[in-house]
Amino acid sequence: MDLANLIDVATAEQMRQKPLRVNCCTSTGCRAARSLEVMQNLEAAVEAEGLTDRVEVVGVGCMGFCGLGPLVQVEPSATLYDESHRSTALVEDLFYEGVKPAEATSIIGALNGGVTTALKGDLQHPFFARQKKVVREYSGRIDPERIEEYIAVGGYRALYKALFEMTPEEVVAEITKSGLRGRGGGGYPTGLKWATVAKMPAGQKYVICNGDEGDPGAFMDRSVLESDPHLILEGMAIAGYAVGANHGFIYVRAEYPLAIQRLQKAIQQAKKYGLLGTQIFDSHWDFKIDIRIGAGAFVCGEETALIQSVEGGRGNPRPRPPYPAQSGLWQCPTLINNVETFGNITPIVRNGSDWYAGIGTEKSKGTKIFALTGKIRNNGLIEVPMGITLREIVEEMGGGVPDGTVKAVQTGGPSGGCIPATLLDTPVAYDSLVEIGSMMGSGGMVVMDESTSMVEVAHFYMEFCREESCGKCIPCRAGTVQLHELLTRFLKKQATKADLEKLESLCQMVKETSLCGLGMSAPNPVLSTLRYFHEEYEALLQAPIYAVPAYAVPD
Amino acid sequence: MSVKTLEIDGKAIAIEEGATILQAAKENGISIPTLCHLDGVSDVGACRLCLVEMEGSNKLLPACVTEVAEGMILHTKTPKLQNYQRMTVELLFAEGNHVCAVCVANGNCELQDMAITVGMDHSRFPYRFPDRPVDVSHEQFGIDHNRCILCTRCVRVCDEIEGAHVWDIAQRGEHCFIVSGLHQPWGEVDACTSCGKCVDACPTGAIFRKGSTTGEKERDRAKLEFLVTAREKRQWTR
Amino acid sequence: MDKIRFATVWLAGCSGCHMSFLDLDEWLIDLAQQVDVVFSPVGSDIKDYPENVDVCLVEGGVANEDNLELLLKVRKHTKTLISFGDCAVTANVPAMRNMLGGAEEVLKRSYLELAEYTPQLPHEPGIVPELLEQVVPVHQVVPVEIYMPGCPPPADRIRATLEPLLRGEMPVMEGRDMIKFG
The missing domain is CATH 3.10.20.740 (Ubiquitin-like (UB roll))
Structure with a gap:
């Protein structure tokens, strides 16, 4: 495979594609709403209507509006637009929400002049219009199970560009210049991480993609892996070239079977085309990717625990330093980035760092994918430019709370915090969210309305951390248990003022003394609700059952 | 250098x-x-x-x-560190069932000593009273999980020094426990060489030599007889 | 100045701490000269806990309703409450029943499963105090001013704790001699 071959594949695929594509989401969310049946019916209807020569039904990845699946989009292919095939009614993309299997036939019928009962969605709605798609550019638009579709939209061209037009140093410099920061939550500068691994002495190095997405309510990485697996493979390959690694691992949690299946398929297809494996693009450079499947531990999203798990050991974090960049998988320098981070690599290499740095804020460049859930009208995945305010996301894109007002927005999952409605004008950026006691996190965004008890929220997240603690270090193992029990006392209205003080001091202790990020951040939901909703804790306090003589307690 | x-x-x-x-x-x-x-x-x-x-x-x-x-x-x-150290020890005491009064390691226990070092005169955290087992299936040794603080010294000493790797950690979070073999009774683990290094490594009374527990006190029955003879026959030597 | 009003109470414990208190031997005579013993299972015959007590040694954990009632009364009328011995400080041996679960499980185990003759659950409200679900240390019920661990606390430790109090000072509960458990 060389560049000419790659272009040939792209052209052949473009020729093969029919002018009208009926994209039907086959990702996990829509599947749960029977999208596979919808797709079957669409295909049958195309056959029945005799449209097989100009219409094709494509099982695509996630389109984002998961709350109203299954989603079907009829797309006139811009590149292959052919006037003679044009359906009169069709001037723009047609978009259907909540399609029932029985309605599928009429959608195809409508292409032939009929009427459809399917609910028509509005692509001009802020939910779609306010998005800026970089990572998800082709999510929901291509068939994730066919590499040809990915190549047809320019796939693997960035890898070619990196390999033949850039030195590894230049790739690292490009990523550094782009200002990309880790999308797993911490926001560590990606370029710096790459440079560290690249500068380690030559020898065995590894690239790991962290797909162990575990925050409650977060499904960004799953969606990217299910919808555009080659994007991640290409990003990892570019990373491998840049840092001098020839072996990559994708660590995906076992709860994502479809993502795993599609990744396996994608790796096979890429190997077949010589885009992964040995002598990529007929060069002397090899890069292979293996999949490792998690066994259901949240803590394995922590990089050192993940590495131990890949090695076949118990997924326990270990103290850092040494950082994986210096000594990671099997003590070799290891570059470990999140799925979404790798998803940004191909666009950056393709379009240049200047383009990328033009999106977002001064210190937070690019876009971020959020899983917008909770008490909100429009549930789903959105990719927004950094710097957009929470209010724009929640009220404009999300459509606000169905019946009521926003009380708080939770970001960062069990590691993040609850942001009160009064701070909704905060821009989405790494530093601004940390400043107000939360964090960017991996992208979970849970909206809560006035009926939500914030102590219950804190209690829920603490229960999660208690269950997910690996048990290695004492503050996290035993501290989260005590914190959870303390919060239970509040919910049972048995807590006293002394308990409130204990809660505060133990939060501080667990935060400062835990071994890894899980423990360090476990108190955050409590701390942020204590900060903004202190009165809710106080309202649950009760008077002690004992009486103490007035002169009794010394200091 | x-x-x-x-x-x-x-x-x-x-x-x-x-x-x-x-x-x-x-x-x-x-x-x-x-x-x-x-x-x-x-x-x-x-x-x-x-x-x-x-x-x-x-x-x-x-x-x-x-x-x-x-x-x-x-x-x-610093006061902050000392406060955290004390809280850490309190969390340990509250997490297991550390009843010094009936423990083989009483007076010879690193956890007990640590409580003194950090000035812990009581635990501010409520005791959890977990239901934990005791395994005395091994011929010479026993493990009482009530007293285990999960320091993993036994795991490491067995793996790194003896090379037997009898011990490891099972479960996670508060449910963690030291597991022998493939979650077998210790006495059935073939890999165990009965070297006793884990007993020596254990900071508390969790892993102990049999015969040293309060319930296994060796009884010197002959002493009674000796006393009787001493009184009756005035024989003062045994 | 009035004499210090001194009391000791015995909750769920083996009375070993009180035995250790009696081990103070001749110092007890010194103590008796400096305090009024207003309530104590080993030093007084008064049946009701009085008011305005200055110092009280509380032995034992809180295991039943009687313990709870007495402790609340003690707290209400006592200036300086000392958690006396491991049972008071940690709930210790009496609390080993907590590992079985709640009160019902404990009673069933003791009076039904292990009974050889006429197994039945004891239930005499007003006569036999009901068990609390869990045995808890004293400070889990009421605030405590001084913790004196030990099973039992050696007599020297008891003396070292009481002596400063007699001078109107707080004892320093630090080091092996003062706070070793067990």
Whole structure:
């Protein structure tokens, strides 16, 4: 495979594609709403209507509006637009929400002049219009199970560009210049991480993609892996070239079977085309990717625990330093980035760092994918430019709370915090969210309305951390248990003022003394609700059952 | 060999590169509390008792796994650290069933000593009273999970020194326990060489030699007979 | 100045701490000269806990309703409450029943499963105090001023704790001699 071959594949695929594509989401969310049946019916209807020569039904990845699946989009292919095939009614993309299997036939019928009962969605709605798609550019638009579709939209061209037009140093410099920061939550500068691994002495190095997405309510990485697996493979390959690694691992949690299946398929297809494996693009450079499947531990999203798990050991974090960049998988320098981070690599290499740095804020460049859930009208995945305010996301894109007002927005999952409605004008950026006691996190965004008890929220997240603690270090193992029990006392209205003080001091202790990020951040939901909703804790306090003589307690 | 100079609790220290803060402190007579650290086996940084403060950093550093660096200014006895150390020990006491009065290690226990070191006169955290088993299937030894603090010294000593790897950790979080073999009774684990290193490594009374528990006191029945003869026949020697 | 009003109470414990208190031997005579013993299972015959007590040694954990009632009364009328011995400080051996679960499980185990003759659950409200679900240390019920661990606390430790109090000072509960458990 060389560049000419790659272009040939792209052209052949473009020729093969029919002018009208009926994209039907086959990702996990829509599947749960029977999208596979919808797709079957669409295909049958195309056959029945005799449209097989100009219409094709494509099982695509996630389109984002998961709350109203299954989603079907009829797309006139811009590149292959052919006037003679044009359906009169069709001037723009047609978009259907909540399609029932029985309605599928009429959608195809409508292409032939009929009427459809399917609910028509509005692509001009802020939910779609306010998005800026970089990572998800082709999510929901291509068939994730066919590499040809990915190549047809320019796939693997960035890898070619990196390999033949850039030195590894230049790739690292490009990523550094782009200002990309880790999308797993911490926001560590990606370029710096790459440079560290690249500068380690030559020898065995590894690239790991962290797909162990575990925050409650977060499904960004799953969606990217299910919808555009080659994007991640290409990003990892570019990373491998840049840092001098020839072996990559994708660590995906076992709860994502479809993502795993599609990744396996994608790796096979890429190997077949010589885009992964040995002598990529007929060069002397090899890069292979293996999949490792998690066994259901949240803590394995922590990089050192993940590495131990890949090695076949118990997924326990270990103290850092040494950082994986210096000594990671099997003590070799290891570059470990999140799925979404790798998803940004191909666009950056393709379009240049200047383009990328033009999106977002001064210190937070690019876009971020959020899983917008909770008490909100429009549930789903959105990719927004950094710097957009929470209010724009929640009220404009999300459509606000169905019946009521926003009380708080939770970001960062069990590691993040609850942001009160009064701070909704905060821009989405790494530093601004940390400043107000939360964090960017991996992208979970849970909206809560006035009926939500914030102590219950804190209690829920603490229960999660208690269950997910690996048990290695004492503050996290035993501290989260005590914190959870303390919060239970509040919910049972048995807590006293002394308990409130204990809660505060133990939060501080667990935060400062835990071994890894899980423990360090476990108190955050409590701390942020204590900060903004202190009165809710106080309202649950009760008077002690004992009486103490007035002169009794010394200091 | 290059040497690093640093300061711990106001004391200027020079030590070879690659040494840990804990080694530097120990060599210079500065005591830092530890529980999971054991000389001779690898460090895991799990008990968090050896955390120290470094000037210019807001992160606490585990002394056992942090290498010394030039110019470090460290404090090991700040009120904050002492408070956290005490809370850590309280969490340990509250987590298991540590009944010193009926423990084989009473008076010879690192956890008990640690409570004294950190000034713990009571636990501010309610005791959990977990239901934990005791395994006395081994011919010579027993393990009482009630007293285990999950320091993993036994795991490491068995793996790294004896090379048998009988022990490991099962489950997670509060449900963690030290598991023998493939979750078999200890006595049925073929890999165990009965070397007893885990008994010596255990900081508490969790892993013990049989015959040393309060319930297994060896009875000197002959003594009664001796007393009787001594009184009746005036024979004072045995 | 009035004499210090001194009391000791015995909750769920083996009375070993009180035995250790009696081990103070001749110092007890010194103590008796400096305090009024207003309530104590080993030093007084008064049946009701009085008011305005200055110092009280509380032995034992809180295991039943009687313990709870007495402790609340003690707290209400006592200036300086000392958690006396491991049972008071940690709930210790009496609390080993907590590992079985709640009160019902404990009673069933003791009076039904292990009974050889006429197994039945004891239930005499007003006569036999009901068990609390869990045995808890004293400070889990009421605030405590001084913790004196030990099973039992040696007589020297008791003396070292009481002596400063007699001078109107708080004892320093530090070091092996003062706070070793067990």
